[in-house]
Amino acid sequence: MRKVLSVVAAATMVAGLAGCAAGGAGAGDGGETVLTVWGWRTDAPWQELMESFSGDGIRVDYKSYKAEEYNQILQTGLSSSSGPDVVMLRSYGGLQTLVAGGGVATLPEDFPGLAKIPANLVDGVRSQEDGKVYGVPFQSVTANVVYNKTVLDDLGLSEPTTWDDFLALNDALLAEGVTPMAAGALDSWILPIYRDLFAAAQYGGPEFSQKLMDGSTTFEDDGYTRANQTLKDLTKYFPKGFEGLSYADANALFVSGEAALYPGGIWELTAFQKDMADAELGIFTVPSVTGGEPFAMGYLDGAIGMSSKLTGDKAEAAEEFLTWVGSEEFGQRIADDLLSIPAVDGVTPKDPLLAESAAAFAANPTPYLTYVGFDFGTPTGTSLEYASLQKLVIGDIPAAQVGKDVQAGISQWFEPAP
Numbered sequence: 169m170r171k172v173l174s175v176v177a178a179a180t181m182v183a184g185l186a187g188c189a190a191g192g193a194g195a196g197d198g199g200e201t202v203l204t205v206w207g208w209r210t211d212a213p214w215q216e217l218m219e220s221f222s223g224d225g226i227r228v229d230y231k232s233y234k235a236e237e238y239n240q241i242l243q244t245g246l247s248s249s250s251g252p253d254v255v256m257l258r259s260y261g262g263l264q265t266l267v268a269g270g271g272v273a274t275l276p277e278d279f280p281g282l283a284k285i286p287a288n289l290v291d292g293v294r295s296q297e298d299g300k301v302y303g304v305p306f307q308s309v310t311a312n313v314v315y316n317k318t319v320l321d322d323l324g325l326s327e328p329t330t331w332d333d334f335l336a337l338n339d340a341l342l343a344e345g346v347t348p349m350a351a352g353a354l355d356s357w358i359l360p361i362y363r364d365l366f367a368a369a370q371y372g373g374p375e376f377s378q379k380l381m382d383g384s385t386t387f388e389d390d391g392y393t394r395a396n397q398t399l400k401d402l403t404k405y406f407p408k409g410f411e412g413l414s415y416a417d418a419n420a421l422f423v424s425g426e427a428a429l430y431p432g433g434i435w436e437l438t439a440f441q442k443d444m445a446d447a448e449l450g451i452f453t454v455p456s457v458t459g460g461e462p463f464a465m466g467y468l469d470g471a472i473g474m475s476s477k478l479t480g481d482k483a484e485a486a487e488e489f490l491t492w493v494g495s496e497e498f499g500q501r502i503a504d505d506l507l508s509i510p511a512v513d514g515v516t517p518k519d520p521l522l523a524e525s526a527a528a529f530a531a532n533p534t535p536y537l538t539y540v541g542f543d544f545g546t547p548t549g550t551s552l553e554y555a556s557l558q559k560l561v562i563g564d565i566p567a568a569q570v571g572k573d574v575q576a577g578i579s580q581w582f583e584p585a586p
Contacts, residue, residue, distance in 0.1 A: 201485045205230045205472075206245065207256035208238035213505050220501075221492055226485045228254075239266065246271030246475065253475055254486050257303045259292040259468040261543030267295055267302050273476040274300040279487075281494030284512045288374075288533060292468030296544050303471030304493045305511035307502055310466035310529045311365040311536075314430040314440060314521070316422070317450040319346065327452045334455050338405040341428050348405040350427035352413025353561050356554035358432065359399070363557065364465040364537055365431055366402060367395035369456040373463045373534035381541055383584025387571040397567035398457060400560055411562045434525050438507045451521045453528045463534035464525075468511065538574070545581030552577040 203226060205218050210232040218230035231252070233241050239258070245251035247269060255272065257263055266272060275282065281304040282290055289305045320326060320337075323344055328334040338348040353359060371391035372379075379385040407413055407421060422430040423443045430436070431454075440449060456462045472493045474486040492498055499510030503517035509526045510517075517523045535541070542549025556570040565573075 200225050200227050201481050202226075203228050203253045203482070203485055203489055205254040205256075205489075206238075206242060206252040207232050207472075208235040209256070210234065217498075217501050217505060221489055223485060223488045223492070226488065228489065242266060243269065243271075249477075251475060251477070253478060253482060254489055255473055255475070256306075257293060257471045257473045259305075259470055260540055261545075261548060263293055263302060263471075264295060264297065264544055268297075271476055272302050272473045273478065274298075274302055275304070275473070275490070277301065279304070279490070279494075281491040283494065284496065284514060285494055286511075286513060286530075288535070289468045289511050292540070293471040293473075303473030304490045305468050305471045306493055306498070307469045307506075308466050308509045308511055308529065309469045310434045310464060310509060310525045311361050311432060312434055312451050312464070312525050312528070313365075313454055314422075314432070314437060315450050315452070316425060316428050316444070317448040319425060319428045319447070320450075321448075327450060328455055331455045331457045331459070338402075338429075342405065347407045347421065347427040349402075349407075349429045349431055350418045350422035351403075351406045351431055352410050352415060352418040353403075353406075353558055354412050354417075355415040356558040357550070358415055359557035359561065360538060360550060360553045361433065361465070361536065362402075362431055363395055363399040363553075364534065366454055367398040367457050368463040368465060368534040368537075369458045369460070370395040370398060371537075373532075377535050377537055377541055380537075381585055387575040387578075388568075389571065392571050393568045396557065396560060396570045399557065400567060403561050434509060434522065437519075437521060437525075449521060451524055453525075461532050462528075463532055464528035465534050465536060466509075466529040467536040467540055469508075471511075542574075542578050542582065545578065547577045547580070549574060549578055 205228055207214065207230065215230045215232065219228045221228045242255060243266065251271070257266055257272065282301065285305050289308055290301060293303045293305055294301050323340070325337055325340055328337050341348040351362060371389065376385065376389070376391060380387070403410060407427065419436065421427040423440065425447065453462045453464050472490060474490060478486050494512055496512055496514050499512035499515040502508050502510040503515055503522065507519055507522055509522065509529065517526055538549030538553050552574045553570070556565065556573040559565045560567060560570055
């Protein structure tokens with residue numbers, strides 16, 4: 169029985185990998201087919217989930233690597249004659265570098281594992297180079313406001329249902345000497361998430377994203393400028409000295425109870441529930457700044473694909489595994505065992521806060537604007553926003569300059585779709 173011998177740090181070469189990627193080889197004891205699955209999720213529940221697959225005569229061997237080293241390790245493995253059989257794939261622009269070498273198989277549009285995945289998530293693992301799909305999405309990420317309900321209840325405050333309510337809630341917290349929002353600007357990567365979370369309605373949500381992609385508007389659009397100005401205006405509710413506050417510092421403020429609202433990713437929910445066991449938590453989607461139904465910002469976190477070298481029994485086993493990834497059974501495990509939002513439709517998480525976040529994203533989604541559509545070239549849309557939004561919130565540039573900076577940067581490589 170072949171087994172993975174070792175894979176070391178990202179700068180090293182892959183040595184001795186489990187399961188030959190070509191042909192029908194890779195049988196284990198008792199004639200079973202062994203699928204070697206690589207991923208960047210190192211936590212034990214992920215290994216348990218992956219290896220719980222119960223295909224007939226198939227055994228899964230899950231190998232995890234540090235997230236920051238994974239891409240390079242995977243690229244080396246995919247170019248090897250004895251690389252992994254099944255792989256976790258990054259989404260959007262991160263997908264492109266992984267599939268450029270031809271080591272990941274394409275999937276047909278009618279692949280069974282894609283049948284219950286929303287189209288906007290399937291597009292997250294679709295190459296902009298050839299338009300083909302390379303994996304089955306497994307998990308999406310949303311941005312919401314998690315709040316300390318215990319603090320709000322003690323002050324006689326409640327969830328906002330309109331934009332004016334949202335501002336009034338922040339003002340009321342300030343008046344009580346409570347920091348309204350646990351948010352910082354030192355780690356600039358969080359700033360576009362704040363902006364899309366608060367103000368996607370001002371640029372038009374997914375409709376604006378599509379107009380950017382087809383060239384009917386640009387980042388110099390007035391709606392985009394207004395959205396960025398809204399982010400700047402809301403910093404008055406951030407902690408004092410937010411300019412030098414890191415992402416970890418902001419999390420600590422919320423956990424300590426010094427700040428009542430936490431704008432950010434749903435991925436922090438599990439940690440908050442553990443670290444704030446004495447507090448009751450709530451969650452809401454920020455009401456629309458322009459009225460109407462609020463947009464829920466979210467994006468595809470990743471997908472699972474298969475090596476293009478697979479044939480015979482190995483290929484059939486990998487296809488069976490990928491079909492399972494797109495099933496309600498797998499999605500329910502993602503929701504309940506990992507407290508994450510599954511990509512597959514038809515799954516309701518047991519956790520009520522996670523369920524609320526998932527339902528809002530399913531009902532009225534808007535993308536993480538630059539990450540979803542403009543990270544396919546250099547400079548990336550996200551890196552441009554990181555720099556310009558940081559300058560905006562600390563007062564170095566006006567809101568209109570953000571759009572000029574982003575547009576100038578992506579114009580070096582972006583060509584609107586015909």
